[in-house]
Amino acid sequence: MTNRPVVVSTEPIDVERARAETPGCAEVAHFNNAGASLMPRPVVDAVVGHLELESKVGGYEAAGLAADRIDRVYGAAADLLGCAPDEIAVVENATRAWDMAFYSLPFGPGDRILTARAEYASNVIAFLQLARRHGVSVEVVPDDETGQLSVAALRDLIDDRVKLIAVTHVPTNGGLVNPAAAIGAVAGEAGIPYLLDACQSVGQMPVDVAAIGCDMLSATGRKFLRGPRGTGLLYVRRTLAETLEPPFLDLDSARWIAADRYEIVPGAHRFETWEGNVAAKIGLGVAIDYALGWGLEAIRDRVVGLAESLRAGLAALPGVAVHDLGRERSAIVSFTVGRATPVEVRRQLATQAINVSVSSRSSTRFDMEARGLEAVVRASVHYYNDKAEIERMLAAVARLARARPAGCPPR
Ligand SMILES: *Cc1c(COP(=O)(O)O)cnc(C)c1O
DSSP states (O other): OTTOOOOOOOSOOOHHHHHHTOGGGGTOEEOBTTTOOOOOHHHHHHHHHHHHHHHHHOHHHHHHHTHHHHHHHHHHHHHHHTSOGGGEEEESOHHHHHHHHHTTSOOOTTOEEEEETTOOHHHHHHHHHHHHHHOOEEEEEOBOTTSSBOHHHHHHHOOTTEEEEEEESSOTTSSBOOOHHHHHHHHHHHTOOEEEEOTTTBTTBOOOHHHHTOSEEEEESSSTTOOOSSOEEEEEOHHHHTTOOOSSOOTTTEEEEETTEEEEOSGGGGGOOSOOOHHHHHHHHHHHHHHHHHOHHHHHHHHHHHHHHHHHHHHTSTTEEEOOOSSSBOSEEEEEETTBOHHHHHHHHHTTTEEOEEEEGGGSHHHHHHTTOSEEEEEEOOTTOOHHHHHHHHHHHHHHHHSOOTTOOOO
């Protein structure tokens, strides 16, 4: 099982099969894939099956029996991201993955961190903490005229005090895809470490660390990868990992080799902790293999097509504004409906078995403030969504847009 060849499909998605293998498709039109996707049957079975096994033979004994399946998560993640298995750490979420890389990097007074306008709140909070502790300066690279990070502006900001380029590939709050590979080229040329938050891109499009040229990358299991909650991935290039001392260590990421000495283990394993949710970890490996089975190109083609048709349908509705930026677009569609608050829109759609989410200013403050947005409705598609669900969603939003807000007199 460990060295199973990867079957990379080049077929378009068989939507009927995808839906048949997704129990949730019978229950709800799920447009909250950027929050947490519906898990496919093989992932649910793997997680539940391992919990059953633990209940029968004991947790340590079950892990022993499932050693190949546990190991496969590293191979699967390596196949997915185009790296080696020992460059992958499996942790409990993308934030902790990102933190383990970020807080391992050495910073001193006067060092500069360059980031993008779409950066995620948790990452910026970490920047601000280091700014306060170590006198680091945090600078936001301006966007270009399409709303993606301006690579020319990034290049102009580079000097030898820049110690990190950390950007979000696909933001949490809209359809933008930042030019990750062009940023990688600038970082590589200047020899500056490059940390990519790929939480929203991994699983919905091909993401290859060599093609992008990033040194570190974080992702989560439950979003477009369709894995279980409480799982995250960190990639760190081997030669960089060997130079980094993680902010926390335990008896698995390091060895206590003499009364007064420890030694950090090789590779990305140093960013993990010993204890974890084994069933979820196995489920993540199965989810990655399931995605590889469909093929990331096929997944991207399908989600981009669905998202574009949703965007076009929403933009054509009177009173509805679509807010997505960028030259290249993802599976995430952001919009507002007249004077209805996004929370109210989410509530109304939920009563019709349509799941969307709300992205508020505090998740992506640099971007939302710059655009004067308080909150947006976020509808994120996956390849198992179908045309009928999109029509149902558009009809429901059209009814909301026509409805007068409570307390407003007729015009
Ligand atoms: C969701 C998200 C994260 C955090 O992922 P967790 O798994 O919840 O820690 C980080 N960055 C972006 C862009 C996200 O959308």
